[in-house]
Amino acid sequence: MISRALCVLGALSLLVAGEAQAQPAPPQPVLPPPYAGAYQPQGVDEIGLWREMDEDERVLAQSDLAIRDEALTGYVRKVLCDTVGADRCGAVRIYVLRQPEFNASMAPNGTMQVFTGLLLRVKSEAELGAVLGHEFGHFEARHSLGQLKAWRSGTDVLAWAFVLGSLAPSYNVARSYRNLELSVLGNLYRFGRDQERDADRLGIGYLNGSALRPQAASEVWQKLMGEYEASARAKGLKKPRFDRIAFTASHPPQAERAGYLAELARPDAATRDDGAERYRAALAPWLGMFLDDQIKLNDFGASEYLLQALAQGGWTAQLHHARGELYRMRGAPRDLVNAAQFYADAVALDPAHAEANRGLGLSLLKTGQAGAGQAALRRYLELKPDASDARLIGMMIPAGEPQP
Amino acid sequence: MIRPLFHLSAALALTSLLLAPVSAQAHKLRERGAPVAVADTPLTVTPSRDWNRLDVRLGKNTEHWTVDGEQLNDVIFFAAIEPGKPLVRERSKKREPLPKFTAATLLVEVPELLETTWRTYKHSGSFQMTGIEPGRFLGADGVHFTYEFVDQDELPRRGEARAAIIAGKLYMISFEAPRLHYFAAGVEDFRKLADSARLP
16 A cells, blocks of 8 residues: 555656656647737636736725826836837836835736835836836736646645655655655746746847847846845845845846846947936936835945935935935934934035025034034024924924024 | 645634634724723823724834724834834845834935835735925924825725924824725724824
C-alpha cells in the first residue's frame, strides 16, 4: 500500500513537472486584445476575474483617497495615451490615489491606480510613461488571468499530493511533499517575476515607439535605488541590496530592471524630449500637497533625497519651506537651526509665503530667539488671519507690542 | 484574485483561535460615575457612561477605550508622555521610527505630532487638521483640535483631541470615529469624559 501510494505521488509530481516544463503555454484560440473596442471577457475564468475587479472598482470610485480632479487625471491619461498610443489607452480608467508611496497598479478589467507618491517621484512625462506603460503591459498581456490559472493549478497539485501522501504517512513521503511544495511555490513566484519582466519589456516597447525618451525608464529605477539608499543611511541601516531575489519576491530586483531597461531603450532615441517642462507645469498645483504628505511620513533620508532631486532645477520658496518642515519635525537642536535658515531662504524668495513665516517663527522661538520668532509669527497672522491655528499662534505673541 | 494557500489560512485560523479567548477576557468595564486611573498614571477620569477599556495597548503610557469597538469609537489616552518618547510604541525603532515628543515641542506643534504619528503608524494617506484652538485641559492651558483622516480601511474618520503639556510631560486624549453616524453619536460622551479628567 505504502509503496503504491508513493508511486502515485511520484508519478503525479513527475507528470506535473513534465507538463510545466514541456508546455508552458497551451494553445489557445486567438482572442481580441482586451483594449479593443468594448471588449468583453471570454471564458469562465476571465469573466469571473473581471466581475471581481468590477466590484473592487466600484469601491475604488467611491474611495476618499481618490483625487477627483479632472485636470490631473486628464493629464495622467494624456501621458498614458502618448506612451501606449491613442488606440489602446481608451480602455483604461485612471484613478489617482492619495498614497505617498511609490507605486501604481493595474487590474485586468482596465482599472489603473496611480499613487501620488509616484507622481512626486518621477520628473518627466517619459518617466511617468515608463511606469504607466509597464502597468498597461500587464493589462494587454492578461497577466492577472495567467497568474490566477497558475496559482490554481499549482495549489491543486499540492492539495492532491497532500491527500495522496497522507494515504502513506512515512518520513520519505513527508519529505517528498515538502520538496514538491517548495518547488511548486518557488515556480509560482518565479512565474510572477517573469510576468513583471514581460511587462517591463512591453512598457519599454511602447516608450520606444512613442515620441518620449525611453532611457527614462531605467532612470526611474536608478533614482528609486538612490532614495532607498538615502533612507537606509539616515536610519543607520545596512546598505540595501538591489540584486538579490528573495524566494517570495513578487518583482525582479531593482538593479536588474534598471539594467535591462537601459539596454532595451532605443539608442537613437536618447535625444528625444522627455516632457520634463510640461510635467512640472502640470504638477505645479499639486506639488505642495504631495511634498507635505511625503515629509510627514517621517522618513528623513528619503524626503531629503527627493527634495534634492526636485531642486536640481533650482530651489524655490516651496522647496525651501518643505525642507524647513522636514528639519523642524525631526527637531534635534541642530535641525532647528537649519530649519530656521531654510524657512528664511523661503521667505527671502517669497515674503508672502505664510506657512514659511509660521515655520520660521516657531523654529526661532525654539532656538531661543523669541523677538525675531514673534515677529515672524506676527507676519504669518497678517498674511493668513483665518489660519486654523490663528488663535493659538496669537497667544504666543505678547499683546500690545508695536507692529513691525 | 489570488487564492490563498490552504496552509497559510489554516495557520492563521489556528493563531486566531489561540489568541481570541485570551484577549476577550482581559477587557475591562469602566463603570459610570466611578473614578478610575488611566494607564497606571495619576491621571484619573470619571466616566459619564459605561465604557470598555480594551486590553490592546499602543504603548506604555496609552490606554484605549471604546463603546462599540475601536473601529467605531476609539478614545485614546496618552498619559505623561516623556520628552524623547514617541506617542505610541514603535513597531521597529530602526526601520519605522516615529516622531518624538521633545522638551522643545510647542503646544501648537502637538496636533502636528499626532498627525505625523498617525500618518506613519496607520499609513494614513489623507489627513487634515480642521481646527486648532486654545483651550483648557487638566486645569492647564492646552490645545483643542479636530481633524479628518482616511487610513488603510479607507473609511473616512473624524477626530477630536485635547492636549496639554504639564511639568514637561504631554497629556492628550483623542476620540476617533467614522464620519458617518459614529462621530456625532459619540463625541458628547467623549467631551464629558475629557472634562472629567483630573491630575492630582
